[in-house]
Amino acid sequence: MGIKLNVIEHNLHQVQVDAEQMLFHIPTSSLFAQDELTSSILGALRAGADSRDHVQSALAGRxxxxxxxxxxxxxxxxxxxxxxSPLSSDVLPGGVTKTALNTVVLNVNTGCNLSCTYCYKEDLDKPSAGKRMAAETAIASVEMLLEQSPDEERYSVVFFGGEPLSNRPLIEYMVDYCEKRFAEVGKQVDFIMTTNATMLTEEIVDYLNRHRFGLSISMDGPKAIHDKNRITVSGQGTYEVVRRKAEMLLSRYDSRPVGARVTLTRGTTEVEEIWDHLINDLGFAEVGFAPVTSGDISSFNLTPEELVTLFANFKALGRRYLQAALQGVNIGFSNLHQLLTDIHEGHKKSLPCGAGLKMLAVDHKGDLNLCHRFTGSSLPTFGNVHGEVDNASLTQFLSDRLDRSNTGCQTCRIRNLCSGGCYHESYARYGDPQHPNYHYCDLLRDWVDFGIEVYARIMSSNPDFITRHIVPRKVH
Structure with a gap:
């Protein structure tokens, strides 16, 4: 009879796209068109054939x-x-033994000139109380990056806040320092910043343009939506000033595409309306949506019913993305675009993101945080740039997250695209950054199925779109 055979169901997922069946190989996040022979073999095994001889007998003559x-x-x-035979593990055997840091996030000022009602920053201060990072701490952060990972070819320095432009002198000082320092060691450096746009001037925009900053503007959409939560310290809406500043920026900035980052809170699920305004009215290159489901102030969290509506609206915008892609046009829907990138490149994420592994965030005191969302939180830090990196605690934390035993993640079909979800979301919702985000698993699985379908249709009808718009995404 021979060796017993069986289908490893948790390693494959089949998605029907019109007349074609696609096979998603879960361990590698790779997608294949499933031919008739493969379908027949899997069908025979599921019907009871449990050996090579039985499969051959079931398919004889065909x-x-x-x-x-x-x-x-x-x-x-x-x-x-x-x-x-023993199955190989999806995750790193033996856990994480070494990080590969290539990004440092500098929390240059805890102060912010806005008072957005939903802000997750636990160390946020009013402008007058802002704690500014000193140049010595910023320099030590960059040197830490080079010392920890001297073999990386390219590094990123991210300026964050509060509102980072409220500490503009430090940003300009560090740009000058980094350009010289990384050139000395034959490395490349990119600068990245998220800003609320209110402090932008033509002079600042031209400066950022010369140094090719990757810019993201926090803007929630049309006036009625934006002004609900993005307000000044005195409680005034900021839409009009942000719109003027954004239009000025987009008219002058040509070194890199500029994206908008949208925060979706309770009562806000109008994805297409927001996208249309930011892309077609204002001219942003892309829009990324961040749903709030685990904020410290529960009244801002999207309800379960709103999450269902939100993902339905994501799919509606996704269908517009697909139709445009079939015509060779990228409409700048970042959430779907990133999912297609992950599928195309066969991304296998053992961890949910690069926090701790490729990136650390430095607060104004020099303490090393898992990411920028954790600065000011009660989560233990991982050393200080004026001392040493606590690599033992850091690699142990990451190794603990790799352990998928006793969780639904172990056999989930999107385990290598989701990896349990955002650390900070888990921390805010469950009090444990290692806890999987179970509250929208079904919605995410359906969203990935939608992404697989969109990817398959594009590859079938216009693969040149993938070549032109997905593959070059990594190129600076």
Missing amino acids: FAVADIDEALQDLLALQIVGDG
């Missing part, structure tokens, strides 16, 4: 024996079919 054997070998190699 396929050549040699073709069946070759296809079975491929499925065994992919661990879609098992023969009793």
Whole structure:
């Protein structure tokens, strides 16, 4: 009878796209068009065939024996079919032993000139009380990056706040320092900043343009939506000033595309309306949506019903993305674009993001935080740039997150695209940054299925879109 065979169901997911069946290989996040022979083998095994001989007998007369054997070998190699041999793990064996830092986030000022009602920053201060990072701390942060990961080819320095432009002198000092310092060691450096735009002037925009900053503008959409939460310290809406500043920026900035970052809170699910305003009325290159589901102030969290509506609206905008992509046009829907990038490149995320592994955030005191969302929180830090990086605690934290035992993540079909979700969201919702974000698993699984369908349709009808708009995304 031979070796017993079985389908490893948690390693594959099948998605029907019109007449074609797609097979999503979960361990590698790779997508294949499933041919008739593969479908027949999987069907036979699921129907009770449990050996090579049984499969060949079930498919006799339809396929050549040699073709069946070759296809079975491929499925065994992919661990879609098992023969009793131990399965390789999706995650790093032995955990994380070394980080590969290439990004440092400098929290240059805790002060902000706005008072956005939903802000997650636990160390946020009013402008007069802002704690500014000293140049010595910023320099030590960059040197820490080079010392920890001297072999990286390219590094990123991110300026964050509060409102980072409220400490403009430090930004300009560090740009000058970094351009000289990284050139000395033959490395490249990128500068990144998220800003509320209110402090932008033509002079500042031209400066940022000369140094090719990657810019993201926090803006929530049309006036009625934006002014609900993005207000001044005195409680006034900021839409009019942000719109004027954004239009000035977009008319002058040509070194890199500028994106808008939208925060979606309770009562706000109008994805298409927001996208249309930011892309077509204002001219942003892309729009990324950040739904609030685990904020410290629960009244801002989207309700379960609103989350269902939100993902339905994501799919509605996604269908517009698809129609434009079939015509060779990228309409700048970042959430879907990133998902397609992950599918195309076969991203296998053992961890939810680069926090701790490729990126650390430095607060005004020099303490090293998992990411910018944790500065000022009660989560223990991982050393200080004026002392040492606590690599032992950092790698242990990351290794603990790799452990998917006793969680639904272990066999989930999107485990290598989601990896349990955002650390800070888990921390805010469950009090534990290691806890999986279970509250929208089903919605995310459906969203990934939608992404697989969109990707398959683009590859079938206009693969040049992938070549032109997905592959170059990594190029600066």
